[in-house]
Amino acid sequence: MKNNLQVRNAPHVTSGWTSQKIMRLVFFALLPAAISGIYHFGLSAVGIILTCLAASWITDVVLQKVTNSTHGWFNWSSLVTGMLFALVLPPTVPPWVAIIGSVFAISIGKYAFGKGNNIFNPALIARTFVAVSFPAFLAKWITPDGVTSATPLTLMKLEGYSAVTQQYGSTLYNVLLSGDIGGCIGETSAIAILLGAAILFIFGVIEWRIPTFYLVTVAVFSAMVGRDVIFDLLAGGLMLGAFFMATDYVTSPITYKGKIIFAMGCGLLTMLFRVYSNLPEGVSYAILLMNAAAPLIERYTKPRPFGWKPDKKVIKT
Amino acid sequence: MKRGVHPLTNKITEGSEIRDIKIPDKLYIYMSQHIGAECKPLVKKGEKVERFQKIGESDQYVSTPLHSPVDGTVEDIIKHEHPVGHECDCIVIRPDKKKYEEPTTNDAVKYNGKDALNIIRDMGIVGLGGAMFPTHVKLSPPEGKKIDTIIINGAECEPYLTADSQLMIEHAKEIVKGIEIIHDIIDAQVIIGIEDNKKKSIKALQEAVSEHDYLIKALPVKYPQGAEKALIKSLTGRIVPAGGLPMDIGVVVCNVGTVFSIYEAIYKQKPIVERVVTVTGDVKKPGNFRTMLGTTFNHLVKAAGGYAGKPNVVMCGGPMMGIAQKTDAVGLIKGNNGILVFNEDRKFPDSTDCIRCGKCIDVCPMNLVPKIIATYSKNKKFDLAADNHAMDCFECGCCNYACPSKIDILGLIKQSKAEIRRKKDEK
Numbered sequence: 001m002k003n004n005l006q007v008r009n010a011p012h013v014t015s016g017w018t019s020q021k022i023m024r025l026v027f028f029a030l031l032p033a034a035i036s037g038i039y040h041f042g043l044s045a046v047g048i049i050l051t052c053l054a055a056s057w058i059t060d061v062v063l064q065k066v067t068n069s070t071h072g073w074f075n076w077s078s079l080v081t082g083m084l085f086a087l088v089l090p091p092t093v094p095p096w097v098a099i100i101g102s103v104f105a106i107s108i109g110k111y112a113f114g115k116g117n118n119i120f121n122p123a124l125i126a127r128t129f130v131a132v133s134f135p136a137f138l139a140k141w142i143t144p145d146g147v148t149s150a151t152p153l154t155l156m157k158l159e160g161y162s163a164v165t166q167q168y169g170s171t172l173y174n175v176l177l178s179g180d181i182g183g184c185i186g187e188t189s190a191i192a193i194l195l196g197a198a199i200l201f202i203f204g205v206i207e208w209r210i211p212t213f214y215l216v217t218v219a220v221f222s223a224m225v226g227r228d229v230i231f232d233l234l235a236g237g238l239m240l241g242a243f244f245m246a247t248d249y250v251t252s253p254i255t256y257k258g259k260i261i262f263a264m265g266c267g268l269l270t271m272l273f274r275v276y277s278n279l280p281e282g283v284s285y286a287i288l289l290m291n292a293a294a295p296l297i298e299r300y301t302k303p304r305p306f307g308w309k310p311d312k313k314v315i316k317t
Numbered sequence: 318m319k320r321g322v323h324p325l326t327n328k329i330t331e332g333s334e335i336r337d338i339k340i341p342d343k344l345y346i347y348m349s350q351h352i353g354a355e356c357k358p359l360v361k362k363g364e365k366v367e368r369f370q371k372i373g374e375s376d377q378y379v380s381t382p383l384h385s386p387v388d389g390t391v392e393d394i395i396k397h398e399h400p401v402g403h404e405c406d407c408i409v410i411r412p413d414k415k416k417y418e419e420p421t422t423n424d425a426v427k428y429n430g431k432d433a434l435n436i437i438r439d440m441g442i443v444g445l446g447g448a449m450f451p452t453h454v455k456l457s458p459p460e461g462k463k464i465d466t467i468i469i470n471g472a473e474c475e476p477y478l479t480a481d482s483q484l485m486i487e488h489a490k491e492i493v494k495g496i497e498i499i500h501d502i503i504d505a506q507v508i509i510g511i512e513d514n515k516k517k518s519i520k521a522l523q524e525a526v527s528e529h530d531y532l533i534k535a536l537p538v539k540y541p542q543g544a545e546k547a548l549i550k551s552l553t554g555r556i557v558p559a560g561g562l563p564m565d566i567g568v569v570v571c572n573v574g575t576v577f578s579i580y581e582a583i584y585k586q587k588p589i590v591e592r593v594v595t596v597t598g599d600v601k602k603p604g605n606f607r608t609m610l611g612t613t614f615n616h617l618v619k620a621a622g623g624y625a626g627k628p629n630v631v632m633c634g635g636p637m638m639g640i641a642q643k644t645d646a647v648g649l650i651k652g653n654n655g656i657l658v659f660n661e662d663r664k665f666p667d668s669t670d671c672i673r674c675g676k677c678i679d680v681c682p683m684n685l686v687p688k689i690i691a692t693y694s695k696n697k698k699f700d701l702a703a704d705n706h707a708m709d710c711f712e713c714g715c716c717n718y719a720c721p722s723k724i725d726i727l728g729l730i731k732q733s734k735a736e737i738r739r740k741k742d743e744k
Contacts, residue, residue, distance in 0.1 A: 005628065005629070005630065005631055005641070005642060005643060005644065005645070006629050006630050006641065006664075007641045007642070007643055008630065008641050008665065009641075009717075009725055009727060009728040009731070010632075010634075010636075010637060010638050010639055010640065010641070010712075010714050010717075010727070011636060011637040011638065011639075011714035011717050011718050011727070012630055012632060012636045012637075012639060012641070012657075012659060012663075012665060013324055013325075013476065013636040013637065013663075013665075013718065014665060014666065014717065014718055014720070014723060015322070015324075015718055015719055015721075017676070017719070017720075017721035018666070018669075018721050018722075018723070019669050019670075019672050019674075019721045019722050021721070022672070022674065022721055077672075115670050116670040116671050116672055116673065207675075207679075249672050249673045249674045249675065250672060250673050254673050254674075254675040254678060254686065254688060254689075255678065255686060256678070298689075302686055302689070302705065303678075303684050303685075303686065304684065305559065305683050305684050305685050305706045305709045306546065306550075306556065306559075306682065306683045306684045306709070307546070307556055307557055307558050307559035307560075307561070307683075307709065308558075308559050308709075309558075
């Protein structure tokens, strides 16, 4: 019985979690938002989602070959990126924009930095890339009925909140919850997104700090400047951003305090963009900016180990 | 205790009675079976030895002597693979073919604290929970350190292992007598901590302590509940300072197995020459066995019915902290509470890229950021690993257990620790 025993480090048992399982759960958690988008925007949404999924998946497989990495031809992580990217596109974008964006998301967004080391959220950086490259396609909004119309936040930016209440009247919160309103494919229905978020919470895929502090910061800021708090929370990409984008493992700090600072920064920037900039919406830029700050935040928010006294400066960087 | 993990407890040998096994043909007694100075052999090749004869000793204070478990002949003194360390000197004894009577118990033994300490050292008693720290050192705190709490560790949080819990069930009275001895040496309150899933052990001890004011506390089932620092926090709320010892906060912790040995040493004049060990996992008849030190793992596995299938990993200890062995020809040491066998089908999965999920932080009982230390270690930045408290890690392995990417985080941290220690030694 000699020499054929495996010598390895302890521990010898492991939890049932695998990275692929986590990614699969995130993918399924995105389905309610996707289905809501398909329900409201119809076949064009189906086309965009499938295009993005296929383009991301193929890019990932090709790059795996090129980079000699070994995680297998089927990878849920690339599908999650593709899905997230599709969900932040308007339902009117042509397929080639979706393809370019998806390829960018995987190749530059992920692989260029080495997988698991990317600084920016791949889906959001790709959205920014196509928004800057093809601005006309990314600013064309339709209502679920197919009528060209501004999103509520654009309307608010251009004509003020009174115009929004005039157009939607008492149904405003209802349409923001159900998604029967103009906007990106997966962003419009708060209920669908919350359903997906519930899945993530129940399985412990994401933890509460980032979404909670993000939303609370937005709410407080909104109340302070005298805006409609519920409108600010439900409109635009905030829900999707808070639960699915800001919580991205790779691009957010891993320390608890870091997560809180990161989320508050996201909330603050989101509202600064919404209130004081020329942009109607600021969730994606807010998250991207905080992504860039994440490593620094992480460095200064390391926890105090068990057994160390509070008064000592324990963590050198 | 905060954090930690909940691995499947898999206590398949629960309630299985402690059985004696056949004395093997050869015993391998390692000269290093404690923290501290290694023993020097007191016998030569070919010499006859008697049962309980001292065969190894060191003149250092932090060290304990070793005894022969049997009457027999010293066949050789060799360098032999050690189950938890490097090769070291090892006395190989060939036992005479005969049966041994258990030494008679003398309940009327009178002892005082000082004598008891000497006997404890003389009988080779070390912490049997795994660390093998000489017990006489632990029980004689230096001037100025006031001990006010004695904690008896019966947590046994390691999955699979049941040696301690079975010992508590079968020898509760003796354990309580052992606690009395410790109590006589150090006058302090006694708290016994046992994990909640060992109802029988708790009941047995509760009955046995009825005449004393020892406190028995049931602990939530969680790994690493029985780790010294975690246990002290759970039972007393006190926090062992970084780099410090339990005695710094007035606590001394003893494993139930150690306490039982103290009882045997005082009342039976019996040194540690045998212990209870759980042999479990992929063996045909898993169970708890009382066996002599130096018994080889393959002999023990044979006693447990032999391997069930082709073994892949043979561990000294449980699945969380157990040390995978190169060969099953190594001998049993004092701190070895279990032998666990895993076949190929329980192979640890291959690792993938880190996705920075932060699960290692969620489970680390020391409140470290294992991922960051591991990254620095991987990049050979050991100074930075030290700044991030690599040395505070007590190697429970929760981070590896929880890691969805199956990265050997602990292995990397251990590398840093070794490197940091080496640098410190050079200075």
